[in-house]
Amino acid sequence: MKILITGGAGFVGARLAQRLLARGTLGGQRITQLVIADQAAAPAALLADARVQGRVGALLAQAEGLRDEAFDGVFHLASAVSGECEADFELGLRSNLDSTRALLDALRHRREQGAPPARLVFSSSVAVFGPDPAVPLPPVVADDTLPTPQTSYGTHKLICEQLIADYTRKGYLDGRAARLMTVTVRPGRPNGAASSFFSGIIREPLAGEASLCPVDATVSHPVTSVGNTVDGLIAVYEASREAFGGRTALNLPAINITVQRMLDALQAVAGPRVRERVRFERDERIAGIVANWPKGASAARAAKLGLKPEPNFEAIIEQYIADCRATNPAALKGLDA
Amino acid sequence: MKILITGGAGFVGARLAQRLLARGTLGGQRITQLVIADQAAAPAALLADARVQGRVGALLAQAEGLRDEAFDGVFHLASAVSGECEADFELGLRSNLDSTRALLDALRHRREQGAPPARLVFSSSVAVFGPDPAVPLPPVVADDTLPTPQTSYGTHKLICEQLIADYTRKGYLDGRAARLMTVTVRPGRPNGAASSFFSGIIREPLAGEASLCPVDATVSHPVTSVGNTVDGLIAVYEASREAFGGRTALNLPAINITVQRMLDALQAVAGPRVRERVRFERDERIAGIVANWPKGASAARAAKLGLKPEPNFEAIIEQYIADCRATNPAALKGLDA
Numbered sequence: 143m144k145i146l147i148t149g150g151a152g153f154v155g156a157r158l159a160q161r162l163l164a165r166g167t168l169g170g171q172r173i174t175q176l177v178i179a180d181q182a183a184a185p186a187a188l189l190a191d192a193r194v195q196g197r198v199g200a201l202l203a204q205a206e207g208l209r210d211e212a213f214d215g216v217f218h219l220a221s222a223v224s225g226e227c228e229a230d231f232e233l234g235l236r237s238n239l240d241s242t243r244a245l246l247d248a249l250r251h252r253r254e255q256g257a258p259p260a261r262l263v264f265s266s267s268v269a270v271f272g273p274d275p276a277v278p279l280p281p282v283v284a285d286d287t288l289p290t291p292q293t294s295y296g297t298h299k300l301i302c303e304q305l306i307a308d309y310t311r312k313g314y315l316d317g318r319a320a321r322l323m324t325v326t327v328r329p330g331r332p333n334g335a336a337s338s339f340f341s342g343i344i345r346e347p348l349a350g351e352a353s354l355c356p357v358d359a360t361v362s363h364p365v366t367s368v369g370n371t372v373d374g375l376i377a378v379y380e381a382s383r384e385a386f387g388g389r390t391a392l393n394l395p396a397i398n399i400t401v402q403r404m405l406d407a408l409q410a411v412a413g414p415r416v417r418e419r420v421r422f423e424r425d426e427r428i429a430g431i432v433a434n435w436p437k438g439a440s441a442a443r444a445a446k447l448g449l450k451p452e453p454n455f456e457a458i459i460e461q462y463i464a465d466c467r468a469t470n471p472a473a474l475k476g477l478d479a
Numbered sequence: 480m481k482i483l484i485t486g487g488a489g490f491v492g493a494r495l496a497q498r499l500l501a502r503g504t505l506g507g508q509r510i511t512q513l514v515i516a517d518q519a520a521a522p523a524a525l526l527a528d529a530r531v532q533g534r535v536g537a538l539l540a541q542a543e544g545l546r547d548e549a550f551d552g553v554f555h556l557a558s559a560v561s562g563e564c565e566a567d568f569e570l571g572l573r574s575n576l577d578s579t580r581a582l583l584d585a586l587r588h589r590r591e592q593g594a595p596p597a598r599l600v601f602s603s604s605v606a607v608f609g610p611d612p613a614v615p616l617p618p619v620v621a622d623d624t625l626p627t628p629q630t631s632y633g634t635h636k637l638i639c640e641q642l643i644a645d646y647t648r649k650g651y652l653d654g655r656a657a658r659l660m661t662v663t664v665r666p667g668r669p670n671g672a673a674s675s676f677f678s679g680i681i682r683e684p685l686a687g688e689a690s691l692c693p694v695d696a697t698v699s700h701p702v703t704s705v706g707n708t709v710d711g712l713i714a715v716y717e718a719s720r721e722a723f724g725g726r727t728a729l730n731l732p733a734i735n736i737t738v739q740r741m742l743d744a745l746q747a748v749a750g751p752r753v754r755e756r757v758r759f760e761r762d763e764r765i766a767g768i769v770a771n772w773p774k775g776a777s778a779a780r781a782a783k784l785g786l787k788p789e790p791n792f793e794a795i796i797e798q799y800i801a802d803c804r805a806t807n808p809a810a811l812k813g814l815d816a
Contacts, residue, residue, distance in 0.1 A: 231587075231649060235580075243572075250568075276725030276780060277623045286614045288625050290644075290727050297645040301638045307627075308634040312568060388613030390627050443613060 143171040146213045148201050148245065149220035150178030151185065153328050154265070158217060158372045159188050168215060169261075169380045177213075179204055180220065202236060205244030209251040216262040217375060218245060224269060224295035224431070225334035231294060238298035246305060250314035263379045264319040266303050266391050268364060269296035272434045282438040285392050292434040293336075307389040318386050320378045323364040323396035323439060325371050327462035329473060336431040340365060343401070344408055344459055347419035348466075350476030355401060356425030357432050364396030364439035365404075366451060367458040377447050387443055395451035397458075398438030407455040411463070416476055480508040483550045485538050485582065486557035487515030488522065490665050491602070495554060495709045496525050505552060506598075506717045514550075516541050517557065539573060542581030546588040553599040554712060555582060561606060561632035561768070562671035568631060575635035583642060587651035600716045601656040603640050603728050605701060606633035609771045619775040622729050629771040630673075644726040655723050657715045660701040660733035660776060662708050664799035666810060673768040677702060680738070681745055681796055684756035685803075687813030692738060693762030694769050701733030701776035702741075703788060704795040714784050724780055732788035734795075735775030744792040748800070753813055 145168065149155045159178055166173060177195050178184040184196040197204060201220045220241060227234030242264075249260045272292030273279040280287060291297045299321075306317035328341040339356055340363065346353035374394040378386065386392070409417035441449065452458050466473040482499065486492045496515055503510060514532050515521040521533040534541060538557045557578060564571030579601075586597045609629030610616040617624060628634045636658075643654035665678040676693050677700065683690035711731040715723065723729070746754035778786065789795050803810040 231651075274725040274727050276727050276729075286625050288623050288727075290725070291641070292648070294645050294649070297641050301641055304628070304634050304638055308631050311629070312631070388611040388627070390611050390613050390625075392613075 143168065143173055143214040144175040144177070144212060145173060146177045146179060146208070146216045148179045148216070148218045149265075150217075151180035151182045151196070152219060153330075154322070154325060154368055154371055155180065155217070155219045156185050156188060157368045158219070158375060159184070159194070161372050161376065163188070163191050163193065168376070171214070200237075201241040202244055205241065205248050208245065208248040212252070212257060213249070213260050215379060216245070216249065216260055217265075217379070218242065218262055219265045221265070221299075222295070223333060223335040224293050225336050225338075227294040227298065228336075228431075229334070234294045234298060238295070239301060242302045243305065246309050246315065250309060253314050259313060259315045261316040261379060262306065262318070263375055264302060264306050264317060265375065266299045266319045266321045267296065268321055268323050268393070268396075268436055268439055269293055270300040270303070270321065270391075271436045272296060279436060282398065282440050283393070283436040284440045285390070285443045293431065303391045310389050316383065317389075318378050318381070319391035320374060320444075321391050321393045322371055323366045323394055325368050326365050326458060328368075329462070329466070329470065336428050339428065340404075343404065343420050344462065345473070347408065347416045348412060348463070348476050349473050351419065353420045354423045354425075355420055356423065356428040357401060358424070358429075359402040359405070359422065360400055361432060362398060362400045362437040363432070363435060364398050365455070365458070366394065366396045367461045369461055370395065370452050374444060374449050377444075377449055381447050385447060387446070392443040393439050393441040395441040395444050395449050396439050397451050397455055399455055404455055407459055411456050411459045412477055419476065480505065480510055480551040481512040481514070481549060482510060483514045483516060483545070483553045485516045485553070485555045487554075488517035488519045488533070489556065490667075491659070491662060491705055491708055492517065492554070492556045493522050493525060494705050495556070495712060496521070496531070498709050498713065500525070500528050500530065505713070508551070537574075538578040539581055542578065542585050545582065545585040549589070549594060550586070550597050552716060553582070553586065553597055554602075554716070555579065555599055556602045558602070558636075559632070560670060560672040561630050562673050562675075564631040564635065565673075565768075566671070571631045571635060575632070576638060579639045580642065583646050583652065587646060590651045596650060596652045598653040598716060599643065599655070600712050601639060601643050601654060602712065603636045603656045603658045604633065605658055605660050605730070605733075605773055605776055606630055607637040607640070607658065607728075608773045609633060616773060619735065619777050620730070620773040621777045622727070622780045630768065640728045647726050653720065654726075655715050655718070656728035657711060657781075658728050658730045659708055660703045660731055662705050663702050663795060665705075666799070666803070666807065673765050676765065677741075680741065680757050681799065682810070684745065684753045685749060685800070685813050686810050688756065690757045691760045691762075692757055693760065693765040694738060695761070695766075696739040696742070696759065697737055698769060699735060699737045699774040700769070700772060701735050702792070702795070703731065703733045704798045706798055707732065707789050711781060711786050714781075714786055718784050722784060724783070729780040730776050730778040732778040732781050732786050733776050734788050734792055736792055741792055744796055748793050748796045749814055756813065
């Protein structure tokens with residue numbers, strides 16, 4: 143089978159590609175080709191696999207060329223992140239709406255030529271939820287909570303959920319939207335996402351660097367690991383339509399946790415000297431965005447697919463440390479200091 | 480002030496134009512120019528008013544030209560209807576999504592040149608609601624019921640609601656989305672909407688013609704008159720943002736009524752001979768679409784704006800009869816037969 147991962151060079155996408163290549167199969171079929179489409183080049187370790195083809199460039203520019211290509215499965219992860227979309231409205235429309243529409247239309251085109259419908263998993267986001275004056279946000283957002291997004295990013299994710307549901311209803315594809323919770327600990331440098339600090343307050347101290355937390359310690363949020371997220375995307379792909387249940391998006395599992403508890407876990411795993419590298423310095427712009435985010439999420443439909451959250455935040459930190467030990471020990475130099 | 484009505488030559492749009500011209504003001508300002516943009520020519524009676532300018536053509540083609548035009552207010556009603564969108568997927572995307580996006584971007588462009596944000600009322604639809612296997616539809620849909628549309632038309636309306644909310648959040652316009660209930664009695668011929676029979680079973684018997692009802696008499700649905708709908712659109716335009724309450728769409732008022740009760744009302748107003756011109760002949764395609772529609776709707780936020788449903792269905796029929804007496808007495812020839 144031939145698979146496409148858009149955004150496949152990113153943190154979640156590359157991990158998904160790695161996992162799929164290691165499994166060798168998806169939904170009982172052997173994976174013979176894996177196309178990674180991304181604005182950035184995929185990691186060399188992935189490109190070294192004979193099954194992998196990397197394609198660098200904007201998805202919008204690539205989509206037209208996908209019309210006659212026989213993909214059995216697609217993981218559509220490519221997206222401009224929340225901070226980018228707030229800063230550049232047109233970039234968000236182009237990267238998140240126009241690109242998705244072009245991808246869906248390419249898959250529809252092939253279906254109209256007689257091909258079977260491609261199966262597509264879309265990475266939506268917990269950012270579809272937010273408080274609207276007319277509709278208060280519940281403390282814990284469920285699969286069927288009314289989404290009232292408070293960012294362009296969340297708006298675009300919700301719109302894509304709806305487009306995919308309608309293309310699926312029409313039989314143009316077999317689409318499933320899964321809402322990713324905030325994934326932490328992301329390696330590398332801070333990115334444009336307003337949620338970037340959820341990784342920074344763990345990653346920087348472990349690297350021996352100071353980290354500023356831009357929100358209060360009482361801020362609560364649903365978070366999970368990259369491994370748990372990738373498990374969720376694969377399970378959603380492999381579910382029967384009946385097991386997936388309907389055409390609306392589902393929430394992936396998360397731990398609902400405060401910043402304080404995250405730092406307690408950091409101290410438990412890495413000791414007080416690492417923990418003490420985090421200082422609180424409120425950033426009103428970030429704090430304002432985060433204040434509109436859910437404090438927790440539930441994932442009843444994902445649970446029916448056998449998906450569970452990580453047991454605790456310590457396990458998430460330990461996963462990050464194990465990953466760094468394998469690929470980038472320098473990221474842990476604060477651990478031994 | 481200068482106003483644009485897209486779809487202003489249609490049934491609701493022309494009635495709205497007529498009402499605005501008769502009032503002479505909107506939100507306390509004098510209406511000096513009223514542009515009616517529509518694929519069809521506006522009624523001659525409207526074009527005869529010196530304040531009116533008619534523009535015939537697709538909205539998508541017209542939108543670019545709107546970028547430098549100083550509209551204070553916009554009623555965006557132009558849309559392909561549900562039956563059309565089901566029959567022609569690309570037509571629906573173009574007419575309902577691309578056109579709305581182009582209109583919003585034209586208004587955003589002007590705002591970015593320093594103009595104040597235009598106020599925009601969008602006619603969304605009760606068709607955003609539907610039953611999804613994962614989310615059963617409540618018997619009565621409220622303002623904050625989770626929309627899970629079961630048609631492309633409903634999907635597009637929901638997407639436009641979300642786009643307008645986000646453009647409003649960013650300050651590019653002052654947008655308000657109001658969900659229209661099924662408007663009846665529409666004059667003229669049946670159209671491509673699956674809801675067309677809700678007018679046909681009243682209109683045809685009054686004209687002395689036989690009418691086939693494609694669904695069972697027990698089918699219940701939220702319906703209202705064109706006058707009540709126009710009142711709602713104007714009230715939503717004139718509301719303060721605080722009174723409108725948030726950026727999510729609100730339901731306009733409706734009577735929740737069965738087909739049987741509609742026919743009882745027809746008999747009460749027009750007599751048994753008129754009523755007997757309706758025969759039941761199930762159309763599986765129409766019945767299947769309608770089975771996914773809400774059986775009733777509530778309108779709590781509209782009520783706070785002072786909006787009420789028609790007192791009963793008899794009043795809706797009487798409004799249609801009065802309209803026909805004024806403009807097209809031939810449409811009532813069944814009444815005297």
